[in-house]
Amino acid sequence: MITGKTHLADVVNANPAILSVLERLGIRLGFHEATIEEVCSRYNLSSLLLTDICNIYSRDGYEPRADSLSIQDIKRLIGYLKTSHSYYSQNSLPKLHEKIHLLLEEGDRNNARILHKFYDDYDEEINRHFRFEEDMVFPFLESLLDGNKNNIAPFDLHLFAENHTNMEDKLSDLKNTILKYLPDGYSQSLRTEILKDIYSLEEDLAKHTEIEDRLLVPSISRLLSDAVSKNAEDEKSTEDSEPESTLSQREKDIVAEVAKGLTNKEIADRLNLSIHTVTTHRKNISRKTGINSISGITVYAIINKLVDLNDLK
Numbered sequence: 333m334i335t336g337k338t339h340l341a342d343v344v345n346a347n348p349a350i351l352s353v354l355e356r357l358g359i360r361l362g363f364h365e366a367t368i369e370e371v372c373s374r375y376n377l378s379s380l381l382l383t384d385i386c387n388i389y390s391r392d393g394y395e396p397r398a399d400s401l402s403i404q405d406i407k408r409l410i411g412y413l414k415t416s417h418s419y420y421s422q423n424s425l426p427k428l429h430e431k432i433h434l435l436l437e438e439g440d441r442n443n444a445r446i447l448h449k450f451y452d453d454y455d456e457e458i459n460r461h462f463r464f465e466e467d468m469v470f471p472f473l474e475s476l477l478d479g480n481k482n483n484i485a486p487f488d489l490h491l492f493a494e495n496h497t498n499m500e501d502k503l504s505d506l507k508n509t510i511l512k513y514l515p516d517g518y519s520q521s522l523r524t525e526i527l528k529d530i531y532s533l534e535e536d537l538a539k540h541t542e543i544e545d546r547l548l549v550p551s552i553s554r555l556l557s558d559a560v561s562k563n564a565e566d567e568k569s570t571e572d573s574e575p576e577s578t579l580s581q582r583e584k585d586i587v588a589e590v591a592k593g594l595t596n597k598e599i600a601d602r603l604n605l606s607i608h609t610v611t612t613h614r615k616n617i618s619r620k621t622g623i624n625s626i627s628g629i630t631v632y633a634i635i636n637k638l639v640d641l642n643d644l645k
Contacts, residue, residue, distance in 0.1 A: 333387060333391065334368070334383050334386045334387050334390060334391075335368070335383060336367065336368050336369035336372075336379040336380075336383055337367050337368070337369065338367060338368055338383075339365055339366070339367055339368075340354075340363050340366060340367065340368050340371050341363065341364075341365065343368070343386050343390070346390065347386075347389055347390045349389055349535070349536065349539070350386055350389055350390070352419070352536065353382075353385055353386065353389060353412075356412050356415040356416055356419065357375070357377065357382070357408070357412055357415075358375065359371060359375055359377075368382055368383055368386070377408060378401075378402065378404065378405045378408065380397065380400060380401065380405065381401065381405045381408060381409060384396035384397060384398075384547060385412070385543060385547075388539055388542050388543055388546065388547075389539050395546070396546050396547050398546065398547050398550035398551055398554070399550070399554060401547070401551055403477050406473070406477060406548075406551050407474070407477060409543075409547060409548060409551070410470050410473065410474065410548075412543075413465070413470070413540075413543070413544065413548065414466060414470065416540055417462040417465070417466065420458070420462070420533075420537070420540075421459055421462060424529075424533050424536075425455055425458070425459075425533075427529070428526065428529050428530065428533065429451060429455065431522060431525060431526050431529065432447065432448075432451055432526060433448070434522060435518055435519060435522045435523060435526060436448065436518075438517065438518050438519060439514075439515065439517055439518050440515070443514065443515070447506075447509065447510075447514075450502075450505075450506060450509070451506060453502075454499070454502045454503060454506060457499060457502065458499050461499060469548075469552075473548075473551070473552055476552075499537075500534075500537070500538065500541070503530065503533070503534050503537070504534065506530065507527065507530045507531070507534065510523060510526060510527060510530070511527055578620070579617065579620060579621070582603075582613060583613050583616060583617050583620075584638050585603060586599060586603070586610060586613045586614065586617065587617060587629055587632065587633050587638050587639075588633055588638045588639045589602060589603070590614070590626060590629050590630070590633075591626075591629055591630040591632075591633035591634070591638070591639045592639065596610045596611060596614070617629070
């Protein structure tokens with residue numbers, strides 16, 4: 333197993349694919365006989381993060397220590413993943429498409445049209461996934477890392493992971509089509525070159541997916557769990573410090589939104605809460621005020637100046 337005491341050059345010699353990892357982390361070559369810990373110290377990088385990534389690339393079935401990653405580690409991980417996206421989108425995928433285009437110029441137009449369409453669909457899907465991560469997943473996670481504990485995840489973690497499998501299947505289908513079913517008459521040397529590129533890209537993307545599924549997703553889950561626990565503690569502390577019959581500020585906010593005619597889901601979205609939390613607050617409001625109906629809550633909100641008449645529907 334690769335550890336912090338392992339010489340980085342030995343890691344690269346054993347698995348040249350690690351060169352891409354180093355490039356994406358901004359680690360320059362020429363590190364002599366330095367260990368991973370020594371190199372990471374020069375770049376202000378956690379040796380835990382680098383050894384986990386290297387072990388994922390080098391050992392099938394490796395289970396990384398996602399729970400041990402610090403906030404700084406996760407930020408560097410996000411930067412690494414963003415750099416990987418840029419490499420795939422601006423380098424690997426366009427070059428592969430160019431070679432496929434050259435190959436298909438020689439043969440049947442129908443085959444060319446079908447394979448171009450297949451590749452274009454794959455290219456669009458994977459780039460759409462990258463945009464989703466960079467527009468939704470990474471900003472949300474960065475917000476959590478910066479201390480904003482009230483955000484609601486704008487995506488489903490299970491669907492996020494499942495989408496990786498769909499993209500892997502499509503690339504495998506493209507590989508098998510070119511390997512097994514494309515008729516004779518096309519350049520064998522170019523066909524072989526394309527297949528080598530696909531095998532390399534397939535392996536690299538598989539490791540990229542492992543890093544996201546085994547390092548990023550558990551980190552999101554842990555941060556979300558911590559955020560939920562912290563919010564629950566804060567709300568309990570606030571409620572415990574107030575008289576039993578007094579509404580907390582959050583409960584007053586919810587009373588105002590109920591009076592305005594919003595549903596629990598709409599209130600959750602507006603106040604960055606879970607629907608479960610809103611439901612719990614509404615039960616506490618009914619218990620403290622003795623009021624259960626929406627019309628009664630509306631009257632309560634008006635009398636206690638929690639809402640303006642002009643804001644009511």
